[in-house]
Amino acid sequence: MAIYEPVIGLEVHCQVSTVSKIFCGCSTAFGAAPNAQTCPVCLGLPGALPVLNEKVVEFALRAGLALGCKINPRSVWSRKNYFYPDLPKGYQISQYDQPICLGGAVPVGAKSIALTRIHMEEDAGKNIHGGAASLVDLNRAGVPLLEIVGEPDLRSAEEAANYLRALRGVLVWLGITDGNMEEGSLRCDANVSLRPAGTEKFGTRCELKNINSFRNVRLAIESEIVRQTALLEAGERIVQQTRQFDAATGQTKPMRSKEEAHDYRYFPEPDLPPVLIDTEWIERVRATLPELPGARAARYEKEHALSAYDASQLTQSRRLADLFDAAVVASSGKSAKKIANWLAGELARMVNAGEADVEALKFTPAQLAALQGAVDGGAISLGAAKEVFGEMAKTGTAPEAIISARGLTQVSDRGPIEVACDKAIAANPAEVEKYRGGKKGVIGFLVGQVMKELAGRGNPQIVNQVMREKLGG
Numbered sequence: 001m002a003i004y005e006p007v008i009g010l011e012v013h014c015q016v017s018t019v020s021k022i023f024c025g026c027s028t029a030f031g032a033a034p035n036a037q038t039c040p041v042c043l044g045l046p047g048a049l050p051v052l053n054e055k056v057v058e059f060a061l062r063a064g065l066a067l068g069c070k071i072n073p074r075s076v077w078s079r080k081n082y083f084y085p086d087l088p089k090g091y092q093i094s095q096y097d098q099p100i101c102l103g104g105a106v107p108v109g110a111k112s113i114a115l116t117r118i119h120m121e122e123d124a125g126k127n128i129h130g131g132a133a134s135l136v137d138l139n140r141a142g143v144p145l146l147e148i149v150g151e152p153d154l155r156s157a158e159e160a161a162n163y164l165r166a167l168r169g170v171l172v173w174l175g176i177t178d179g180n181m182e183e184g185s186l187r188c189d190a191n192v193s194l195r196p197a198g199t200e201k202f203g204t205r206c207e208l209k210n211i212n213s214f215r216n217v218r219l220a221i222e223s224e225i226v227r228q229t230a231l232l233e234a235g236e237r238i239v240q241q242t243r244q245f246d247a248a249t250g251q252t253k254p255m256r257s258k259e260e261a262h263d264y265r266y267f268p269e270p271d272l273p274p275v276l277i278d279t280e281w282i283e284r285v286r287a288t289l290p291e292l293p294g295a296r297a298a299r300y301e302k303e304h305a306l307s308a309y310d311a312s313q314l315t316q317s318r319r320l321a322d323l324f325d326a327a328v329v330a331s332s333g334k335s336a337k338k339i340a341n342w343l344a345g346e347l348a349r350m351v352n353a354g355e356a357d358v359e360a361l362k363f364t365p366a367q368l369a370a371l372q373g374a375v376d377g378g379a380i381s382l383g384a385a386k387e388v389f390g391e392m393a394k395t396g397t398a399p400e401a402i403i404s405a406r407g408l409t410q411v412s413d414r415g416p417i418e419v420a421c422d423k424a425i426a427a428n429p430a431e432v433e434k435y436r437g438g439k440k441g442v443i444g445f446l447v448g449q450v451m452k453e454l455a456g457r458g459n460p461q462i463v464n465q466v467m468r469e470k471l472g473g
């Protein structure tokens with residue numbers, strides 16, 4: 001029996017963060033009443049003329065330059081013709097044989113997944129089926145999209161999900177999209193085929209449409225691999241078709257047999273001039289690109305001696321990375337490793353437990369630096385600092401205020417510690433005898449008594465030191 005190798009390529013649709021649509025002035029805001037954000041242009045009324053929103057081109061350039069694409073100095077718009085109720089014009093304005101960006105790659109961990117192209121296009125509307133009638137909402141019609149087409153270089157469902165996560169990370173980092181998959185700002189189609197392992201020729205592929213979460217990308221591709229494997233092992237043929245993933249059953253099901261590209265009868269859009277991009281425009285956009293996540297992670301490892309894991313955790317979001325940088329500056333550069341521990345450790349734990357949201361953190365970089373300063377100066381224990389950190393993340397209250405309100409100050413003065421040690425020694429003569437007889441381990445018990453006396457707030461280092469002195473070393 002042959003062993004099959006999956007061959008997977010993703011086409012990702014990303015809504016770019018413009019205020020208005022791609023060819024008219026209508027708003028792109030999510031959640032408005034159906035059809036409230038429409039005009040003759042995006043409704044496709046006869047005689048209406050599209051005018052290109054230049055911001056969309058800027059965003060496409062940003063993506064293309066950050067992902068190492070070749071920028072096409074002249075790209076053209078095409079009409080992609082098909083009939084569907086959510087597309088009243090009867091065609092979608094897209095780019096076909098001359099897209100804005102060619103090539104490029106997305107870094108995914110240590111690998112690099114090649115891109116075929118990036119092009120600009122308009123979104124269609126939305127059909128809402130329910131009850132006796134089907135309704136059409138055209139608020140999305142004309143919303144600007146970038147379609148990012150990857151080469152079929154992915155070899156597992158998990159790798160595909162990681163690729164999508166990495167691509168989303170870069171696009172959000174660049175401020176191109178909000179990346180909100182639930183609201184449809186980012187969705188993808190996956191092309192999946194199988195071939196006998198070790199062979200080069202591609203098998204017949206099926207396209208899985210409109211997948212809208214990382215989890216569903218993985219599940220949809222996994223189930224499609226299982227389905228195709230079973231067919232091939234039974235000696236059957238894969239039929240090229242478009243399929244849809246049903247999250248309820250965990251299976252893909254056919255939508256329609258795949259139209260060939262020529263069925264769309266692409267032709268140049270006569271109402272829009274070609275998009276001309278000169279070097280000056282490219283350089284102007286390039287100058288505004290931020291340091292990218294991979295470069296920033298490498299810098300953290302080098303400048304702050306962070307582990308690769310911590311560096312990659314901190315660069316999952318630009319907000320988190322910026323917070324880290326500012327907190328390191330606020331601590332005068334002394335506590336980078338410890339600040340990284342807060343953000344890549346305790347905060348990551350809180351995020352995973354649903355107790356915090358990186359985009360909605362309340363504390364300032366200076367407050368985080370002050371909290372670490374309080375630990376370093378011995379004012380509070382690390383355990384108490386975790387309590388303070390949790391409160392800071394939720395309320396943004398200054399660490400000093402939380403420490404004093406909750407009585408978390410650590411007792412580091414020798415005075416009260418000596419009194420408590422004397423008391424413990426007097427109350428436990430048998431243990432003291434054992435210690436002096438050589439059973440050094442009982443010091444743990446005696447220190448425990450002191451900590452109890454100090455309500456858990458004694459500085460453990462100083463308590464240990466004083467107790468040892470009093471017991472005679």
Ligand SMILES: [Zn+2]
Nearest residue numbers: 024026039042
């Ligand atoms: Zn409009």
